[in-house]
Structures are given as structure tokens and as C-alpha cells.
Amino acid sequence: MPARENILARIRAANKAANVADVMDSSVADRLASPPISPLPKLEWDPEGQFKLRGHESASTLDEIAQIDELPRAVTRYLSKNTLPTKLVCWPEFIDLPWSAEGIQIESRGAIGDDKVGLTGSYCAIAETGTLVLLSGQESHATTSLLPETHIAVIRRSRIVKTMEDAWQLIRGEVVSLPRQVSFISGPSRTADIEMTLVYGAHGPFRVHVIILDQ
Amino acid sequence: MRVGLFVTCVVDLMRPSIGLAAVKLLERADCEVIFPENQTCCGQPAYNAGDRLTAQQLARKVISEFADVDYVVIPSGSCGGMIKTHYEELLSDLPEYRVKAQWLAARTYELTDFLVNVVDMDSFDTTFQGAIAYHDSCAGLRELNIKEQPRKLLSHLAHVDLKEMAGAEQCCGFGGTFSVKYGDISSRIVDLKCDDLEATEVDALVLGDLGCMLNIEGKLRRRGNHKTKVLHIAEVLTGLVGEETE
Amino acid sequence: MELTSHQFKSVSSAKLKDVKLQKALYKAKDGFVVPRAKVVAELDNFEEIRQAAADVRDHGLAHLDVYLEEWEKQAQAAGTIVHWAESYEELNALVVKIAQDNQVKKIIKSKSMVGEETGLNRYVEGHGIEVKETDLGEYIIQQAGEHPSHIIAPATHKSKDDVADLFAEKHQRPRLDDAEKLTHEAREILRPHFLDADMGITGANFMIAETGSTVILTNEGNGRMTTTMPRVHVAISSIEKCIPTLDDFALMMRLLPRSATGQVISNYVSMTTGPKRAKDNDGPGEFHVIILDVGRTRVLGSDLRDALRCIRCGACMNHCPVYQNVGGHAYGWVYPGPIGSVLTPAYNGIENAIDLPNAATLCNQCGVVCPVKIPLPDLMRKLREKQYERNLKSSAEKWSLRLWAYLALRPKLYSIVTRIMARVGKLLGGDSRRINHLLFGGKDWTRHRDLPAPRGRTFRDIYLNRNKTTNR
Known part of the structure; x- marks a missing residue:
């Protein structure tokens, strides 16, 4: 692979020629082994309050439930309020809840082009920016939060962390290696590419509804 | 204290009243004003044109001319910025001058910065009155942090009403040789500045840099606005305005 | 992309007289500058964070060889196929080879400025493969047969009426009259392509050495689509995009969306590490990353190396009094505005972009908004010095x-x-x-x-x- 070797050799020669001192105290090996945290802004808010505030700013809607078996009712409430279809696809973790009692048709699978509503969990959430963190995997299809026009996401209250740095800390502790995709989602899809006019539903969901679960 | 006045080449040639006003202000603050007669230019035009050698020669000349003063005061943000923020880099390959450049930089003040932060001047002898806007010149603002100083000085003038204009911090489009090399663009930028100024409805635009001054005043007059004055802050603080000084 | 920077003077003068363009630029200026100022002010220690980001970028560049090797090791461990390219031709040929090896007929593409540099679309299409740009701005530009005029808002020079006319003609549908309807029409047209394309091409805002990941930021979701739906994903990036760790990425994320669009975070931040895992239900079966070095190492060894800290937010152009009035096309290459005035001559030869470093007032508005503290006026001045030394001045x-x-x-x-x-x-x-x-x-x-x-x-x-x- 001559390109690889040539490029690396040129980088070494260039850095030698430029002869600049490294501004960091820690070595490369140290930095990779125990990544330091850079200065953070003031985080003087309660994480849940901040998450809700940012979620609202990013045009998500919010609801709260105390127990997981309240989810079907909460989903129904949201769908009927917004006159949305009652046919869903979801992640496997939610399929055993009492959906039929609410008149909801639900399937546990990844979304395809025609699915209108997708229900997912989330790995954690970041309060600072009002962001949901989803990890792709066998039990957490990436398409469910992407293809449908409406994305409903469940986040456990205890999984709302302050910053992205905290999210990495959680991931490093709980996940052996990063999944194929880590998706940070902050509200519905949008664009302002035509005359800076904000429009929702560019390619992803038009709506993101976040349901905070107590336990 | 001995205060060297670096009057700048443009003030010297185009608007001597600003230099006279600066002298008056410094004398009012009980400074002994030293005016090295051989001063010409700080070297910024050469520096910005890429002619490093000429810029170095002029920088060395300035350094030697102001070797025995306590302070150097300059009625211009851009020449002040040149000396305070660029001389050291410019002379970095001449170790002896590099140290002198640091010495000079530490003693050099833009006029309003000097009046506020060194001599703390708070009363002025001026007949000037009217509504004004202040344009923050780029080098003064972004190289020397000149923002509050002129406003503080102007706040001491009982008959001056400062109205903040939109885009006060926006470049006027002068940029030295840019104004002639890219005249079409420069002209558009200064037109927008004039629009913002005229929308503010004031008697005068006040600023602290000659390049911006000639550019904005020249554009206003070409647009047919003969009413809005364009004044250096030293002129406003002393009442020494334009022709009346001679 | 063809370099036309030598026409800066005449093109910029024409752009000043283009009434429609001027209207669009005026809108864009407020649309970027005001929201940025608001979200930057929310950070009590913005300057400290900026300095930290500049330091991290400097550190990364000072050990770029080691970090790239680490990135490659981690990426390969996750199943990514890594390629290196020393020329635009080499990168383009690699993309076509990957496409041909996988019998690819249709490609969907998320915005990539490296791809603009290499002229990728035209090359790939020349090999009989269809390419669909999916970022709305890029899609508009592709339909119009133009080049982007801004690195994050490629169609910012176009008015709504321009887009309405263009879509009516290209889509053969009734002309629509508002941005929302036009956006949704593009969604409708592009959706089937997302579902049946064989390959996705994206850029990479960052490559993270710690994990061998690539990251893209989008607001539309086209980035997630492009990295998830097709069976092959190719990310094209360049050496200087490599940063050390996930926490360093978190730091950049406090600055990039704020500086770019005035958002606290972009809607979708998608970090990809390898292809679909054995038990995954979705994601591409093959994931390739091509790392480019054209011009970068030359700049790294020069006194312009600070420019390599750039994280492509566009704040310098959004705040530049020259860009604000002439727009991006006048600069004649991929990167407009102050950063373009440095990178264009640095990558393409000083003699081929004489005007760019001179067509600036050195007002330093770019320097003070740059999230990684690139001293852009100083770099433009250095280029002027090189012009002077090489006797390239008039x-x-x-x-x-x-x-x-x-x-x-x-x-x-x-x-x-x-x-x-x-x-x-x-x-x-x-x-x-x-x-x-x-x-x-x-x-x-x-x-x-x-x-x-x-x-x-x-x-x-x-x-x-x-x-x-x-x-x-």
C-alpha cells in the first residue's frame, strides 16, 4: 500500500519540518488510555429539567409515565391527539406490553418504507443538548427511528446524563465495543436549505415524541 | 510622564486637526508630549502587502524613535494594533529587535485606551454637541479591545447623545490597498455602512481610525450626504474639528 | 473541481450586480450570524472551550501519524476496510472500484466537501453509475448542474423561486410556491432512492482514533439514511479530520453546531464504527473509508498549518464582509470565504489563486469567530508574503x-x-x-x-x- 506509507511518511516529515512544540502535557498513549475531559461550560441545571427544555427547543414533544405498562396508553394518547395511524413498528423490548387493549397494531421488527410510526427505546439521553442516544444492534433497529414519519422514543429517567462526556463514560463502562452506529437524535428532521426557512421532515421523522419513564 | 505621540502618516497628511487634538488631550492630562520629528509610518501597508523587509525597516525605525518615552500614544487603532500586536512577530527573526518590540508594545496605547486606562480622564473642554454614532474600527476592536473606552469618554460630554448604530462592529470595507484593488467590493461594504449610519439619524459618525474615516466620509459625500459629519473622537473631545484648527 | 479563482475580480464584480443573489446573501447572513451569537453567549466559558479545541486540534496534528495508525487499527478491528489516496484520481478510482466490485448501479450521497474537491460525482457518473445527492441543498445544486456556494448551506445562493422553477422542470410536477412544500416534494422524490440504492457515500466530519469511528452531522437525516440503508457504505475523508478521543469529539460538538448553524447540536450526529454486525438487522454489509491527502501534508509542514485545525463550520465566511457581499462562487473553488482564501492557494498553488488572500480587509471578524482559533488574517498575510517573495504581485x-x-x-x-x-x-x-x-x-x-x-x-x-x- 504505497499511498498509506507515503502519506504517513509525509506527515512525519512535515511535523519534523514544522518543529512545533506539543501543547498537551499528556502523551498520545495516555490520552488514548484515559481520555481527559476538556473544560466544560457551567452545568448549573437539573438534568431532567434541562433535557426537557432542550427537547422542547428542538421541537420534540414530551410525556412522562411512571411504569412501563402505562406505555400503550401514553402512545395512544399521543397518536389520537395528533390523529396519527395506530399501526406501529417497535423494538423487541416493547412487544409484550398490553397493546391490543388500546387498539394498537404493533410489530416487532425494523421499519420499512411504508411504516408510519416507530417506537424505540434509547440507550441514554444527554441533558445539555436534549439529545437521545441510540445504539444500533440486534434488539435496536436503526431504521425504526429513521424511516417512519413519527418516532416515539422511551427514555428512563435514570438514564438522563448531563453531557456527551458522561454518555461516553456510561458507554465505556457498559458496552464492550462501539456498535455499528451511535445515533444522537435531537428532535425531528429539519432543513433550512431553501432561503433559510426552517422546515421539518426533510428526510427523517416529522415528529419526535419522547416519553420519560420513571423506573 | 513623557508620552511619545505617534501621530500616524495619514493624520499627518490628511487631517492634522486630529494630531493637534491628541496633543491637547495629552497636555490636559499633564503629559509631556514628545513628538519625534522623523516619524513617518508604522510599516503596516508594507506588512499587509507581504513586503516583510520594508515593514521590518520601518518597525525598527519606529522602535528607535520611541526608545526613551514612558508611553507611546497613537490616535489610531490600526497603527496601534500594528505596533502592539504585530511588531513582535514581524521582528521575530531579529532577536535583538524582538525584545525591543515587546518593550514598545507594552508601552503603546491607542489614544482612548490611554485616556481611560492610564490617565483616567473624565472632563473635557469641548464645544461639540449633537447626536452621534460610534463606529468600532476593526483593528482597534479586535486587536486592542477598544470598545468601552471611547464610549466611556463620550459619556462625559453633557451635550453629546450617543446612539448605537446597527452593525457598529462591522468592517467599513477599507482594508488599506483592498479599498482600491477590490474597489467594487469595498464600495458595496461601505455603502452598507452608510445605510446603517443614515438609519441611525445622527449629526456625526465618530470613530478612531483614519482609514475608516476617509472611506466612510468619502462614500457619504459621493452619495450626496453632505450633512453627516465624520469625526475622530479626539476632535469631538476637544472641539478641534477640521479647518478651524489652523 | 475545476479551479476558477483567477477570475475572482470579474466574477465578484458581477455577483455584486446580481440582485437575486444579493437578496439571498442578505437573508443568509442574518440567518447564520444572529443564531450563532445567541448560542455562543449561552456558554459562560466560550473562550476557554475554544482554546481547548484549538489545543486538541494542534495536539492531534502534531501526532497525526500515530493517531491515524491507531484509528486504522481500531477501524479494521471493527471490520472497516481502510483505503488511502494521494490524489483526487486515486480516490475517485477507489470509489468506482468498490462500486464495481459490488455491482452497484445507484449511489446515494450525503454531502462531502472532499467529494467536491475530487469531482467525485462526475467521475462516478462517467462510469455509468447513478449518483443522487440527498442533502436538500446539494440536491438542488445537482439538479441545477452547479457547484455549492457554501460549505454547509450549498444552495444558499438560490432563491425559493429559483428552486420552485427548477423542481417544476426537473420533477415534471406543478410548480410549488413555498419552502415547506418544496422540501417535502424533494423528500418524496428521494425516499425511493434511499430505499433502493446499492451504495451510500458520505463525508466524515471527524475520525476518532480511540474507536476507529467516523462521524457525520446532518439536520435532515440523510446522513443516517445514507449510512444505514444501502448494502455498501463508503466514507471519504482527509487526514486532518482525525481527532484523538470520544471526549475530544464531545468538545468539538460544543463548538461545531453552534458555530455553523447556531444550534446547540445538529439534529443527527451519526457515529459509525464498522459495518453491520453479524446479528444486526440493518446497516451496510461493507463499510469502506478512504483517507485522502492532497495538499494537507504540504500545509502541515508549512507556516499555514494552523489552517488544518479547521472543522468546517463556515463561521468565517458567514461573518466575512467580503463573502457576505459576493457569495461563495466568486472564490472559484470548493471552500469560499476566509478559510477558502487560505486553503485554495495552499492546496492548488499560490500562483493559481492570487486574488484570494488579497481580497480581504483583514478585519479579523473571521479570526474571532473561528471555533478553533485559526488566525485567518495572519495566514492570508503569510500568503501575501509568499506572493511578494515569488514576485507574483502586480x-x-x-x-x-x-x-x-x-x-x-x-x-x-x-x-x-x-x-x-x-x-x-x-x-x-x-x-x-x-x-x-x-x-x-x-x-x-x-x-x-x-x-x-x-x-x-x-x-x-x-x-x-x-x-x-x-x-x-
Whole structure:
């Protein structure tokens, strides 16, 4: 692979020629082994309050439930309020809840082009920016939060962390290696590419509804 | 204290009243004003044109001319910025001058910065009155942090009403040789500045840099606005305005 | 992409007269500048964070070889196929090879400025493979057969009416009249392509050495689509995008969306590490990353290396008084505005973009908004020095500078000449005290504005005489 070797050799020669001192105290090996945290802004808010505030700013809607078996009712409430279809696809973790009692048709699978509503969990959430963190995997299809026009996401209250740095800390502790995709989602899809006019539903969901679960 | 006045080449040639006003202000603050007669230019035009050698020669000349003063005061943000923020880099390959450049930089003040932060001047002898806007010149603002100083000085003038204009911090489009090399663009930028100024409805635009001054005043007059004055802050603080000084 | 920077002067003058463009630029300016200021002000220690980001970028660049090797090791461990390219041709050929090896007929593409550099779309299409741009702005530009005029808002030079006409013609549908309807029509048209494309191409905002990941930021979700739906995903990036760790990425994320669009975070931040895992239900079966070095290592070894810290937010152009008035196309290459005025000559040869480093007022608005503290005016000045050293300046400029320097270094002569100039200038100004017709170099001043006339005497003259009088 001559390109690889040539490029690396040129980088070494260039850095030698430029002869600049490294501004960091820690070595490369140290930095990779125990990544330091850079200065953070003031985080003087309660994480849940901040998450809700940012979620609202990013045009998500919010609801709260105390127990997981309240989810079907909460989903129904949201769908009927917004006159949305009652046919869903979801992640496997939610399929055993009492959906039929609410008149909801639900399937546990990844979304395809025609699915209108997708229900997912989330790995954690970041309060600072009002962001949901989803990890792709066998039990957490990436398409469910992407293809449908409406994305409903469940986040456990205890999984709302302050910053992205905290999210990495959680991931490093709980996940052996990063999944194929880590998706940070902050509200519905949008664009302002035509005359800076904000429009929702560019390619992803038009709506993101976040349901905070107590336990 | 001995205060060297670096009057700048443009003030010297185009608007001597600003230099006279600066002298008056410094004398009012009980400074002994030293005016090295051989001063010409700080070297910024050469520096910005890429002619490093000429810029170095002029920088060395300035350094030697102001070797025995306590302070150097300059009625211009851009020449002040040149000396305070660029001389050291410019002379970095001449170790002896590099140290002198640091010495000079530490003693050099833009006029309003000097009046506020060194001599703390708070009363002025001026007949000037009217509504004004202040344009923050780029080098003064972004190289020397000149923002509050002129406003503080102007706040001491009982008959001056400062109205903040939109885009006060926006470049006027002068940029030295840019104004002639890219005249079409420069002209558009200064037109927008004039629009913002005229929308503010004031008697005068006040600023602290000659390049911006000639550019904005020249554009206003070409647009047919003969009413809005364009004044250096030293002129406003002393009442020494334009022709009346001679 | 073809380089047309040598036409800067004539193109920029034409752009100033383009009324539609001027309207669009005016809108874009407020749309970027105001929201950025708001979210930057929310950070109590923005300057500290900026400095940290600049330091992290510097550190990463100082050990770029080690970090790239680490990135490659981690990426390969996750199943990513890594390629390196030393030329645009090499990168383009690699993409086509990957496509052909996988019997790819259709590609969906998320915005990539590296792809703009290499002229990827045209090359790939030349090999009979269909490419669909999916970022709305890029899609508009592709339909119109144009180049982006801004690195994060590629179609910012186009008005809604332009887009309406374009879509009506290209989509063969009734003309729509508002941004929302137009956006949703593009969604409808592009959705089937997302579902049936064989391959996705994206750029990479960052490559993270710690994990061997690539990251893209989008607001539309096209990035997630492109990295998830097709069976093959190719990310194209360049060496300087590599940063050390996930926490360093978190730091960049506090700055990039804020500086770019005035958001606290982009809607979708998608971090990809390897292809679909064995038990995954979705994601591409193959994931390739191509790392480009064209010009980068040359800049790394030069006094322009600070420019490599760039994280492509576009704040420098959004705040540039020149860009704000002429738009991106005048700059004649991929990167407009201040960063383009440095990168274009740095990557393409100083002699091929003479105007760009000079077409700046050095107002340093770019420097103060840059989230990684690139001293853009200083870099433009360095390029001017290189032009001067290589004798690339116009003779008129050179000779007027020389004449002026000759005088400025001879104070006695200088005082005589300026005394004459002050007197002549006063005469020229006459009663109006304005000069409106200068000759030679001066006519470029008076073509656009008057010159307030000198007052007849120099300061030196008045002051020294005054002192003589008082001393007697």
C-alpha cells in the first residue's frame, strides 16, 4: 500500500519540518488510555429539567409515565391527539406490553418504507443538548427511528446524563465495543436549505415524541 | 510622564486637526508630549502587502524613535494594533529587535485606551454637541479591545447623545490597498455602512481610525450626504474639528 | 473541481450586480450570524472551550501519524476496510472500484466537501453509475448542474423561486410556491432512492482514533439514511479530520453546531464504527473509508498549518464582509470565504489563486469567530508574503509600494513631499473640500467615493512651527 506509507511518511516529515512544540502535557498513549475531559461550560441545571427544555427547543414533544405498562396508553394518547395511524413498528423490548387493549397494531421488527410510526427505546439521553442516544444492534433497529414519519422514543429517567462526556463514560463502562452506529437524535428532521426557512421532515421523522419513564 | 505621540502618516497628511487634538488631550492630562520629528509610518501597508523587509525597516525605525518615552500614544487603532500586536512577530527573526518590540508594545496605547486606562480622564473642554454614532474600527476592536473606552469618554460630554448604530462592529470595507484593488467590493461594504449610519439619524459618525474615516466620509459625500459629519473622537473631545484648527 | 479563482475580480464584480443573489446573501447572513451569537453567549466559558479545541486540534496534528495508525487499527478491528489516496484520481478510482466490485448501479450521497474537491460525482457518473445527492441543498445544486456556494448551506445562493422553477422542470410536477412544500416534494422524490440504492457515500466530519469511528452531522437525516440503508457504505475523508478521543469529539460538538448553524447540536450526529454486525438487522454489509491527502501534508509542514485545525463550520465566511457581499462562487473553488482564501492557494498553488488572500480587509471578524482559533488574517498575510517573495504581485502595486517605502525611510524628503501633497490636495479639493477625480492608482479610490481633501498643511508642519513660536 504505497499511498498509506507515503502519506504517513509525509506527515512525519512535515511535523519534523514544522518543529512545533506539543501543547498537551499528556502523551498520545495516555490520552488514548484515559481520555481527559476538556473544560466544560457551567452545568448549573437539573438534568431532567434541562433535557426537557432542550427537547422542547428542538421541537420534540414530551410525556412522562411512571411504569412501563402505562406505555400503550401514553402512545395512544399521543397518536389520537395528533390523529396519527395506530399501526406501529417497535423494538423487541416493547412487544409484550398490553397493546391490543388500546387498539394498537404493533410489530416487532425494523421499519420499512411504508411504516408510519416507530417506537424505540434509547440507550441514554444527554441533558445539555436534549439529545437521545441510540445504539444500533440486534434488539435496536436503526431504521425504526429513521424511516417512519413519527418516532416515539422511551427514555428512563435514570438514564438522563448531563453531557456527551458522561454518555461516553456510561458507554465505556457498559458496552464492550462501539456498535455499528451511535445515533444522537435531537428532535425531528429539519432543513433550512431553501432561503433559510426552517422546515421539518426533510428526510427523517416529522415528529419526535419522547416519553420519560420513571423506573 | 513623557508620552511619545505617534501621530500616524495619514493624520499627518490628511487631517492634522486630529494630531493637534491628541496633543491637547495629552497636555490636559499633564503629559509631556514628545513628538519625534522623523516619524513617518508604522510599516503596516508594507506588512499587509507581504513586503516583510520594508515593514521590518520601518518597525525598527519606529522602535528607535520611541526608545526613551514612558508611553507611546497613537490616535489610531490600526497603527496601534500594528505596533502592539504585530511588531513582535514581524521582528521575530531579529532577536535583538524582538525584545525591543515587546518593550514598545507594552508601552503603546491607542489614544482612548490611554485616556481611560492610564490617565483616567473624565472632563473635557469641548464645544461639540449633537447626536452621534460610534463606529468600532476593526483593528482597534479586535486587536486592542477598544470598545468601552471611547464610549466611556463620550459619556462625559453633557451635550453629546450617543446612539448605537446597527452593525457598529462591522468592517467599513477599507482594508488599506483592498479599498482600491477590490474597489467594487469595498464600495458595496461601505455603502452598507452608510445605510446603517443614515438609519441611525445622527449629526456625526465618530470613530478612531483614519482609514475608516476617509472611506466612510468619502462614500457619504459621493452619495450626496453632505450633512453627516465624520469625526475622530479626539476632535469631538476637544472641539478641534477640521479647518478651524489652523 | 475545476479551479476558477483567477477570475475572482470579474466574477465578484458581477455577483455584486446580481440582485437575486444579493437578496439571498442578505437573508443568509442574518440567518447564520444572529443564531450563532445567541448560542455562543449561552456558554459562560466560550473562550476557554475554544482554546481547548484549538489545543486538541494542534495536539492531534502534531501526532497525526500515530493517531491515524491507531484509528486504522481500531477501524479494521471493527471490520472497516481502510483505503488511502494521494490524489483526487486515486480516490475517485477507489470509489468506482468498490462500486464495481459490488455491482452497484445507484449511489446515494450525503454531502462531502472532499467529494467536491475530487469531482467525485462526475467521475462516478462517467462510469455509468447513478449518483443522487440527498442533502436538500446539494440536491438542488445537482439538479441545477452547479457547484455549492457554501460549505454547509450549498444552495444558499438560490432563491425559493429559483428552486420552485427548477423542481417544476426537473420533477415534471406543478410548480410549488413555498419552502415547506418544496422540501417535502424533494423528500418524496428521494425516499425511493434511499430505499433502493446499492451504495451510500458520505463525508466524515471527524475520525476518532480511540474507536476507529467516523462521524457525520446532518439536520435532515440523510446522513443516517445514507449510512444505514444501502448494502455498501463508503466514507471519504482527509487526514486532518482525525481527532484523538470520544471526549475530544464531545468538545468539538460544543463548538461545531453552534458555530455553523447556531444550534446547540445538529439534529443527527451519526457515529459509525464498522459495518453491520453479524446479528444486526440493518446497516451496510461493507463499510469502506478512504483517507485522502492532497495538499494537507504540504500545509502541515508549512507556516499555514494552523489552517488544518479547521472543522468546517463556515463561521468565517458567514461573518466575512467580503463573502457576505459576493457569495461563495466568486472564490472559484470548493471552500469560499476566509478559510477558502487560505486553503485554495495552499492546496492548488499560490500562483493559481492570487486574488484570494488579497481580497480581504483583514478585519479579523473571521479570526474571532473561528471555533478553533485559526488566525485567518495572519495566514492570508503569510500568503501575501509568499506572493511578494515569488514576485507574483502586480508591478503597479510593487512600484507604488517601493516609492512609498523609499520616502517613508527618508524623513526629510518625506516631510517635504507630504507638505507639497497637503497643499496640492487642498487645492484639488477646492471649496467642497472633496476630491472626486484622482489619477493613476487614486482613480480606483475616486471611482467609488470622494476623498476628503487634505487641509493644506501637515501636522508636522503645524506642530513644529507652533512649538518654534512658543519657544521663542
